[in-house]
Amino acid sequence: MIPLSWYLGLSAIVFSIGLYGLMSHKNGIRMLMCIELMLNSANINLVAFSSYNNDMTGQVFALFSIAIAAAEAAVGFAILMSIYRMRDMINVDKLNILRW
Amino acid sequence: MAMENLAFLIPLLPALAFVLTFFLGKKLPSGGAIIPIVAIAISCIISLAITMGLLQNPEHVVTQSVHWFSILNLGILIDPLAAVMLSMVTFVSLLIHIYAVGYMSHDPAKPRYFAETALFTAAMLGVILSDNILQLFICWELVGLCSYLLIGFWFHKPGAAAAAKKAFLTTRVGDVMFLAGIVLLFSDIYTVYNGVLPEGVYVLQFSEMFHLIPELVAINSTILGMEVSHLTLVTLLFFGGAVGKSGQFPLHVWLPDAMEGPTTVSALIHAATMVTAGVYLVARTFPMFLAAPDSLIIVAIVGAFTALFAATMGIVMNDLKRVLAYSTVSQLGYMVLGLGLGAVVGAEAVGISMFHLINHAFFKALLFLCAGSVIHAVGTHDMRQLGGVRKVMPITFATMTAAALALAGFGIPGTGIGFSGFMSKDPIIESAYLYATETGSWMPYLFAITAAFLTSLYIFRLIFMTFTGEARTDYGGHESPSSMTVPLAILAVLAVIFGALTRTSFYHFIEETFVHMDIEALAELGGYHLAHHGHEPLLVLWMPLIVAVAGLVIAYLIYNRRVVDMSRIVSRNNPVYKLLYNRYYQHQIFVEFFSVKIIYEGLALAGYYSDKMLDWLVNGTSYVLIEAGDSLRKFQTGVIQHYAAAVVAGVGLLVVLIKLVMEVF
Numbered sequence: 001m002i003p004l005s006w007y008l009g010l011s012a013i014v015f016s017i018g019l020y021g022l023m024s025h026k027n028g029i030r031m032l033m034c035i036e037l038m039l040n041s042a043n044i045n046l047v048a049f050s051s052y053n054n055d056m057t058g059q060v061f062a063l064f065s066i067a068i069a070a071a072e073a074a075v076g077f078a079i080l081m082s083i084y085r086m087r088d089m090i091n092v093d094k095l096n097i098l099r100w
Numbered sequence: 101m102a103m104e105n106l107a108f109l110i111p112l113l114p115a116l117a118f119v120l121t122f123f124l125g126k127k128l129p130s131g132g133a134i135i136p137i138v139a140i141a142i143s144c145i146i147s148l149a150i151t152m153g154l155l156q157n158p159e160h161v162v163t164q165s166v167h168w169f170s171i172l173n174l175g176i177l178i179d180p181l182a183a184v185m186l187s188m189v190t191f192v193s194l195l196i197h198i199y200a201v202g203y204m205s206h207d208p209a210k211p212r213y214f215a216e217t218a219l220f221t222a223a224m225l226g227v228i229l230s231d232n233i234l235q236l237f238i239c240w241e242l243v244g245l246c247s248y249l250l251i252g253f254w255f256h257k258p259g260a261a262a263a264a265k266k267a268f269l270t271t272r273v274g275d276v277m278f279l280a281g282i283v284l285l286f287s288d289i290y291t292v293y294n295g296v297l298p299e300g301v302y303v304l305q306f307s308e309m310f311h312l313i314p315e316l317v318a319i320n321s322t323i324l325g326m327e328v329s330h331l332t333l334v335t336l337l338f339f340g341g342a343v344g345k346s347g348q349f350p351l352h353v354w355l356p357d358a359m360e361g362p363t364t365v366s367a368l369i370h371a372a373t374m375v376t377a378g379v380y381l382v383a384r385t386f387p388m389f390l391a392a393p394d395s396l397i398i399v400a401i402v403g404a405f406t407a408l409f410a411a412t413m414g415i416v417m418n419d420l421k422r423v424l425a426y427s428t429v430s431q432l433g434y435m436v437l438g439l440g441l442g443a444v445v446g447a448e449a450v451g452i453s454m455f456h457l458i459n460h461a462f463f464k465a466l467l468f469l470c471a472g473s474v475i476h477a478v479g480t481h482d483m484r485q486l487g488g489v490r491k492v493m494p495i496t497f498a499t500m501t502a503a504a505l506a507l508a509g510f511g512i513p514g515t516g517i518g519f520s521g522f523m524s525k526d527p528i529i530e531s532a533y534l535y536a537t538e539t540g541s542w543m544p545y546l547f548a549i550t551a552a553f554l555t556s557l558y559i560f561r562l563i564f565m566t567f568t569g570e571a572r573t574d575y576g577g578h579e580s581p582s583s584m585t586v587p588l589a590i591l592a593v594l595a596v597i598f599g600a601l602t603r604t605s606f607y608h609f610i611e612e613t614f615v616h617m618d619i620e621a622l623a624e625l626g627g628y629h630l631a632h633h634g635h636e637p638l639l640v641l642w643m644p645l646i647v648a649v650a651g652l653v654i655a656y657l658i659y660n661r662r663v664v665d666m667s668r669i670v671s672r673n674n675p676v677y678k679l680l681y682n683r684y685y686q687h688q689i690f691v692e693f694f695s696v697k698i699i700y701e702g703l704a705l706a707g708y709y710s711d712k713m714l715d716w717l718v719n720g721t722s723y724v725l726i727e728a729g730d731s732l733r734k735f736q737t738g739v740i741q742h743y744a745a746a747v748v749a750g751v752g753l754l755v756v757l758i759k760l761v762m763e764v765f
Contacts, residue, residue: 019748022741022744023741023744023745031740092739092740092741093739093741095738095740097738
């Protein structure tokens with residue numbers, strides 16, 4: 001049986017890739033994908049712990065977070081689409097509309 | 101008797117008249133004067149009826165009291181002292197109101213005038229009726245407010261506005277002392293009751309205060325190394341209030357300036373209302389003064405000094421009304437002196453002081469109304485421009501002469517013949533003589549007798565300069581309408597005969613006020629030794645008359661026969677004249693030095709620096725906050741990645757912290 005630490009290690013690697021991507025890329029869609037990666041690494045943790053502890057709660061929680069990730073992606077794409085229509089690009093460091 | 105149940109109406113009716121006249125006066129003829137006249141007439145009838153009842157049975161004091169706070173009440177107390185004052189105030193005020201219908205007939209602001217005088221009367225009646233010191237203080241302040249409104253009645257004149265302010269601020273100094281006295285008295289009563297004030301006992305009621313006098317005298321504290329009885333402090337603070345309201349030195353400066361109001365207002369202030377409030381306060385709390393060591397001596401000295409000081413200024417004034425104003429200050433000095441002599445004559449002091457107050461109210465109101473009559477007809481109050489007015493205004497001349505004779509105190513000692521001023525001023529001077537022989541302090545007697553001489557001199561100077569001789573300018577003039585001359589005639593009759601009529605019964609009646617108190621014991625508490633009038637030397641009895649005649653003769657020789665050329669003496673080079681004419685430089689000292697230099701400029705300087713400091717504080721705070729906000733603003737870049745980094749850093753920090761916390765604790 002694959003030990004728990006391997007899952008956690010995989011999860012950490014995926015999370016780090018996601019975080020790196022989030023920090024370094026400027027394309028909005030790539031950043032959304034990186035967020036998906038980070039969420040999935042958390043899902044890996046949840047499922048791993050669930051199986052390790054023989055408790056279904058973690059798996060249910062993983063399904064829940066996948067659903068939320070899907071919703072977040074939908075909203076995120078919608079925002080990016082409207083930004084694209086407004087500015088003709090989705091380069092986040094050129095967007096200062098979050099600033100007041 | 102049913103009248104006694106109506107006692108509460110005495111101040112309420114004029115107060116109601118104030119409201120009605122204020123709102124309805126414009127729609128009624130002559131500014132709605134009929135409303136206050138009717139209201140005050142009813143008050144006068146009630147007051148006179150109660151006084152008659154008290155004359156029959158002085159024990160039957162009218163008291164009504166309603167619960168207010170747990171230990172305070174609102175109530176009225178009409179004992180002989182209050183009854184006499186009530187009758188005088190309502191009566192004189194009624195005459196002045198009737199007179200004012202004629203005097204103010206050309207003024208566009210009549211409703212305001214009659215409303216304010218009605219309130220003035222109501223406030224004064226409230227002062228007299230109060231059965232507790234707090235209610236008295238409330239009405240006292242109302243009197244001050246009304247005097248401010250009425251002195252500044254012609255507020256568009258800068259002089260009137262300034263005089264109103266001066267009156268308000270000067271009397272305020274006294275009022276603050278009075279209030280401090282009440283606070284101190286309350287705290288002392290609190291101490292007497294060991295911190296538990298009994299429910300249902302109204303602690304500031306006069307009867308309760310007098311009841312506690314022996315305990316209050318025992319409370320001492322050390323001030324400037326001297327052991328001072330708290331009762332002395334309380335009474336002196338009360339007297340401070342009286343000094344402000346009754347124009348005693350050094351707070352008399354507002355009274356001559358109060359001439360800026362209409363003459364009828366001057367008559368009201370100087371005869372019936374405002375200035376008598378201070379004397380009444382001291383008379384009302386007289387048992388406390390009697391039991392307080394040293395208080396009465398200070399009262400006597402202040403009174404005697406004021407009497408002389410004001411009289412010296414009266415002899416050089418050229419303004420008809422100003423002479424009378426200084427005369428009022430001087431006569432108030434006599435009243436206060438009379439009260440102060442209680443240190444020797446006991447409760448009789450209240451009698452002689454109140455007797456002079458009542459007589460003075462009649463003849464001073466008359467003097468002012470006569471002066472008003474002259475001013476109304478002639479249009480000037482500079483005596484240098486008048487002269488020979490007798491021919492145009494015979495009634496005014498006759499009544500004014502009667503008032504002058506009363507003020508100067510003409511009468512035959514040892515008999516019941518004399519003008520009212522003689523009947524009331526003589527006992528004060530004789531008591532001052534008794535005071536001198538008993539205590540060895542001659543100052544009050546000498547000041548009083550000198551002031552009597554000057555009184556006669558200045559009032560006949562006024563009469564001769566205004567009414568006799570040839571007209572100095574072409575002023576025209578006519579006798580006043582009957583609404584003005586009838587009150588003059590009534591007052592003149594009173595000024596002539598009132599003193600002689602009531603001479604014997606008056607003191608006895610007033611002394612009934614304190615019949616329940618052991619005056620000898622109270623005087624012992626105060627450390628005074630009461631004496632009784634013996635047989636004064638004949639010279640002492642005749643002295644007031646001698647100086648009065650001397651004043652009359654000198655005034656006649658100088659101002660009528662002109663044996664001395666006054667224009668030589670009256671020059672700016674004569675230092676004595678200069679000092680008197682400039683009123684001892686009081687204006688310079690009080691206004692330009694104290695008010696302007698010390699208070700105004702001092703406050704301005706303090707204000708400048710406090711402004712600077714506040715500015716610095718406010719600007720500094722805003723600078724720090726703006727800088728802090730600015731630097732915080734720079735965190736908000738709008739770049740999503742920075743936010744993400746902040747979130748990650750924050751979560752990382754949190755994890756580390758939680759780990760640390762779990763490891764350590």
